[in-house]
Amino acid sequence: MQNVNWIALIVFALLFGFITWLGFAAAHWRRGDLDLLNEWGLGGRRFGTLITWFLVGGDLYTAYTFIAVPALAFGAGAVAFFAVPYTILIYPILLVVFPRLWSVCHKHGYITAADFVIGRFGNRWLALAIAVTGIVATMPYIALQLVGLQVVIGGLGLGGQGWLGEISLVIAFIILAAFTYSSGLRAPAAIAIVKDILIYITALAACIVIPIEVGGFGKIFAAIPAQKLLLAVPHGQSTGAYSSYATLALGSALALFLYPHSMTGILSASSRGAVRRNAALLPAYSFMLGLLTLLGLMAFALGIDKLPEFVDGFKAFKSNFAVPALLLHTFPSWFVGVAFAAIGIGALVPAAIMSIAAANLFTRNIYREFFHRGASEKQESQMAKWMSLIVKFGALIFILLLPSQYAIQLQLLGGIWIIQTLPAVLIGAYTRWLNPWAQLAGWLVGIVTGTWMAAAMNFNGTFPLQLAGWTFPGYSALYSLALNLIVAVVLTPLFNRASKPSEDQTAPADYEKA
Amino acid sequence: MDNKKRKPGSNWWYLLLLVQFVGTLWVPFYNSAGPAWAGIPFFYWYQMLMVFVGAGITAIVYFATE
Numbered sequence: 385m386q387n388v389n390w391i392a393l394i395v396f397a398l399l400f401g402f403i404t405w406l407g408f409a410a411a412h413w414r415r416g417d418l419d420l421l422n423e424w425g426l427g428g429r430r431f432g433t434l435i436t437w438f439l440v441g442g443d444l445y446t447a448y449t450f451i452a453v454p455a456l457a458f459g460a461g462a463v464a465f466f467a468v469p470y471t472i473l474i475y476p477i478l479l480v481v482f483p484r485l486w487s488v489c490h491k492h493g494y495i496t497a498a499d500f501v502i503g504r505f506g507n508r509w510l511a512l513a514i515a516v517t518g519i520v521a522t523m524p525y526i527a528l529q530l531v532g533l534q535v536v537i538g539g540l541g542l543g544g545q546g547w548l549g550e551i552s553l554v555i556a557f558i559i560l561a562a563f564t565y566s567s568g569l570r571a572p573a574a575i576a577i578v579k580d581i582l583i584y585i586t587a588l589a590a591c592i593v594i595p596i597e598v599g600g601f602g603k604i605f606a607a608i609p610a611q612k613l614l615l616a617v618p619h620g621q622s623t624g625a626y627s628s629y630a631t632l633a634l635g636s637a638l639a640l641f642l643y644p645h646s647m648t649g650i651l652s653a654s655s656r657g658a659v660r661r662n663a664a665l666l667p668a669y670s671f672m673l674g675l676l677t678l679l680g681l682m683a684f685a686l687g688i689d690k691l692p693e694f695v696d697g698f699k700a701f702k703s704n705f706a707v708p709a710l711l712l713h714t715f716p717s718w719f720v721g722v723a724f725a726a727i728g729i730g731a732l733v734p735a736a737i738m739s740i741a742a743a744n745l746f747t748r749n750i751y752r753e754f755f756h757r758g759a760s761e762k763q764e765s766q767m768a769k770w771m772s773l774i775v776k777f778g779a780l781i782f783i784l785l786l787p788s789q790y791a792i793q794l795q796l797l798g799g800i801w802i803i804q805t806l807p808a809v810l811i812g813a814y815t816r817w818l819n820p821w822a823q824l825a826g827w828l829v830g831i832v833t834g835t836w837m838a839a840a841m842n843f844n845g846t847f848p849l850q851l852a853g854w855t856f857p858g859y860s861a862l863y864s865l866a867l868n869l870i871v872a873v874v875l876t877p878l879f880n881r882a883s884k885p886s887e888d889q890t891a892p893a894d895y896e897k898a
Numbered sequence: 899m900d901n902k903k904r905k906p907g908s909n910w911w912y913l914l915l916l917v918q919f920v921g922t923l924w925v926p927f928y929n930s931a932g933p934a935w936a937g938i939p940f941f942y943w944y945q946m947l948m949v950f951v952g953a954g955i956t957a958i959v960y961f962a963t964e
Binding site: 462465468469471472473475476479480600601602603604605606613614615617625626627629630633634660661663664665667668670671674678 | 922923925929930934939946949950952953
């Protein structure tokens with residue numbers, strides 16, 4: 385194993401110390417009563433355009449993204465670039481749909497997507513399905529953040545999977561759990577500012593320094609074999625890599641804002657305008673993600689996995705080690721410390737928001753709805769704080785005891801599951817034409833077929849759909865969502881006849897600009 | 899969308915957003931090495947350019963519907 389890189393480790397530890405202090409100090413920022421769930425779990429809905437930009441950016445573009453997308457580019461080439469169209473397409477959706485959801489949630493004090501669904505459709509079982517889907521899809525996502533953290537800890541020379549690496553991981557997680565418990569959403573909001581600035585510096589520095597070192601982008605791309613440089617052109621009766629690329633981008637974009645942590649980030653904005661403005665401002669992060677994806681190609685062009693000092697790292701982390709190795713190879717130790725801290729802190733910010741979002745869902749839509757109807761606001765917020773700890777330590781134990789491959793497969797399934805909530809949440813923002821029981825049936829069909837498609841393909845996200853003699857390889861989430869919608873539409877008239885109409889607490893004006 | 903209170907026609911602006919869907923989802927259009935720019939194949943620089951185009955369109959629609 386490589387030696388401990390002391391200078392990088394010290395810089396890394398100092399930055400971690402700083403954000404720990406910041407996380408606790410954040411409790412006093414825009415002060416509110418943290419015994420209220422609205423304050424602990426949504427930061428009192430007080431974040432303006434700029435803080436929302438940092439918070440949502442730090443929330444959506446996670447450490448795992450920064451490690452795994454370049455790793456995919458390193459291993460498989462062009463297909464990894466689907467992350468760029470994916471993150472382009474999330475913003476028109478954000479601009480059109482989410483101001484409506486923000487307005488209605490603000491008006492009625494909804495804290496979660498399931499809160500909205502129960503208000504809109506008056507069906508607690510549909511809301512329960514939305515809440516459980518959100519929690520189950522979020523848990524492996526938190527676990528994956530730990531994978532990101534493990535890789536940089538390994539890169540520092542602490543042996544990512546030995547006892548020293550595990551202790552470092554546990555310490556980082558105790559810090560995370562403690563400041564999330566005490567400060568709620570204010571902690572990741574404050575830390576996201578530091579993390580995002582560091583990650584921008586790292587991405588820009590890497591994309592300027594490395595091409596200069598290698599002798600220009602032309603040399604980098606020239607070193608990449610043709611079959612990796614572009615997508616394979618489909619032949620025969622198949623849409624091949626084209627349809628898988630496009631459906632992965634579209635399906636991922638549709639799923640992203642349905643995740644509880646995205647919803648939490650958006651609902652914490654102080655105004656409808658802050659949400660709308662961020663639709664135009666957040667693409668800056670997509671550009672950075674594109675740059676980081678190019679790092680994977682640069683690592684490949686440099687043949688970084690062949691260098692003797694990185695052989696052990698690649699053995700332990702496979703292609704996930706591409707970005708850390710490239711940074712170690714290119715930069716002086718102190719900057720490696722900064723860059724690794726950016727990725728490491730980049731794991732803590734989303735992990736904190738995800739655990740808060742899962743805790744909000746559990747508290748509001750399971751604990752209060754099914755177990756303790758008369759829960760006081762204080763009991764509610766206390767339950768959420770405990771739940772945020774349970775969710776996080778569950779993820780930690782998962783990563784320490786099981787191979788990270790399971791977390792990756794579960795996260796893939798999580799995307800397929802969460803997209804099944806689209807009819808209730810996104811379509812629900814416009815119409816309640818779909819009967820809630822029909823939606824529940826569609827949800828079940830979508831979850832079962834989506835899971836089956838993924839399992840049948842050995843946990844590869846794309847499924848070769850056969851239709852009229854043609855093969856359309858595409859993202860299972862999108863195909864199963866189509867089935868979900870068909871079931872919901874077909875069953876709606878039937879259920880409308882069989883069940884009595886439910887009450888809608890929201891009025892059309894609640895969705896519009898106040 | 900039924901924004902009856904706003905001035906008629908203003909919601910047509912939202913159709914502009916389709917540009918980025920078509921521009922990114924029609925993969926055969928950009929899956930090629932040429933024309934390269936500063937040594938970067940078309941596949942890569944086009945999609946990076948679309949980030950800016952997308953942000954620009956979103957900004958235009960934001961101001962037009964404000």
